[in-house]
Amino acid sequence: MKISQSKKDTGVYCCAYGCKEKPNKKKAGLCHKHYARKRREVDPVAVRYNQWKQSAKQRGKAFSVTLEQFRQFCRDTGYIVNKGRRGMSATLDRVINSEGYHIDNLQLLTNRANASKGANDARCPF
Structure with missing residues (x-):
């Protein structure tokens, strides 16, 4: 995923190229969608583990x-x-x-x- 440094500096839009969503400061200047994509690229096992754990919790297991x-x-x-x-x-x-x-x-x-x-x-x- 490409990050636009100029968009990151202004802080008005998500840093991903072509995205016009509002950024979240806690998510490194990315919107929720692009932050989730970046996490899946970096560590897909940890993302799947957290999804699986949350699902078990919701189901009471x-x-x-x-x-x-x-x-x-x-x-x-x-x-x-x-x-x-x-x-x-x-x-x-x-x-x-x-x-x-x-x-x-x-x-x-x-x-x-x-x-x-x-x-x-x-x-x-x-």
Whole structure:
């Protein structure tokens, strides 16, 4: 991402070229969108870890995985490279659904396998 030094000096617009949004001083003169993009470029594992941790918190699930454990898991499985929303993309899954997220309860599944696992567990009244 290219940063415009003149826009950064004036502080009126986001520093990213072509962006006319208001900058946030806490985000190095970038708007929220461009700051998030920059973070994903610099450290995608930490960004995904924080998203995953926040999701577990919102869902009320226990979470005890550290960032270093998650980095090792990603190196071992290639999760960050293969993650996505398509059928054969990688997702994180809990082996035992009644337990929370801890490093021994994680497995890598495809989206398709994870969705079918949930469909088999669900009790459909139809």
